Amino acid sequence: MSGSGLAFGIDFGGSGIKGAPVDLEAGEFAEERVRIDTPQPATPDAVATVFKELLGKFADSDGPVGVTVPGVVKHGVVHSAANIDKHWIGEDADKLFTDATGRDVHVVNDADAAGLAEVRYGAAKGRQGLVIVTTLGTGIGSALVYDGVLVPNSELGHLEIDGHDAEKRAASSVKEREDLSWEDWAARLTTYYRKLEDLFSPELFVVGGGVSKKADKFLSLIDIDTEIIAAALENAAGIVGAALYATESND
CATH class of the missing domain: 3.30.420.40 (ATPase, nucleotide binding domain)
Incomplete structure (x- = not known):
């Protein structure tokens, strides 16, 4: 199935960064998920480079991109970093990832993303x-x-x-x-x-x-x-x- 026009989800974790285009009618992956090791240190710029590589593996995908972050997110800005690199605090992640990838990117707290999915589909x-x-x-x-x-x-x-x-x-x-x-x-x-x-x-x-x-x-x-x-x-x-x-x- 082509990823064209489908939204794309990226799960940013401490050891791996995983992503796939998503069929939002069914609430499931439209293509097989791809995983890339999280860079060390996982600074915002290093992670943005991985996101660009990850999205490049799905050439047909051009919909909006959602990214989970293990921290408090307000208006696209990361405000806490309990389990990630401290350079994330104060980072406008929406802007960073949008500029780096050329896609419309929105960042959301990782538990909030999981909660939304469980209520809508799970x-x-x-x-x-x-x-x-x-x-x-x-x-x-x-x-x-x-x-x-x-x-x-x-x-x-x-x-x-x-x-x-x-x-x-x-x-x-x-x-x-x-x-x-x-x-x-x-x-x-x-x-x-x-x-x-x-x-x-x-x-x-x-x-x-x-x-x-x-x-x-x-x-x-x-x-x-x-x-x-x-x-x-x-x-x-x-x-x-x-x-x-x-x-x-x-x-």
Whole structure:
């Protein structure tokens, strides 16, 4: 299938930069995804060069480009860099990538992109009210989506719980580092999700991140009142959500 006119999604991570044209009717890749190693150091200019190379592998693709960034993004400017190069702080990434690639590029927080994709195409499709999507990984990313509309940059992994940054106690990286059992980790997740319940009273929690593939081992152990389910799109969520965000930003 030709990529012409289709939106393009790029998922910018610490080890790899992945991208593909996206069929937004179906919410899936229109061509096979391509991955390029993230440059080290991953400065904005170095990453922009990789984006140009990546887009060059899809000669027929000319639609808007969405890019996930693991940080707070306001009006295309990156405002935080917890897990990426500090040179990103204050960078107008929309302008940098648009100038570097000659394409219309829009940058979005990585968890927000995944949240958009899950609500539009995935586990929360058709659900109304407030849906909170959390990604459990190195840290905890979050997305608030109300009646299908994204409320960006929620950063709920940084809530303070019992004197700790929540993600420092409950991210999946912590489970691995401290060799926690599924039961012990689920107890920490229960504390975290109860706090989110108290603050937001959502209709639904969706749990993403790589560990969501093992949802059967821990989701049922989380003791909360709100329905909580595993994400459906797995590794495609960031790319699909970024492409969707870019298209709707243009509209």
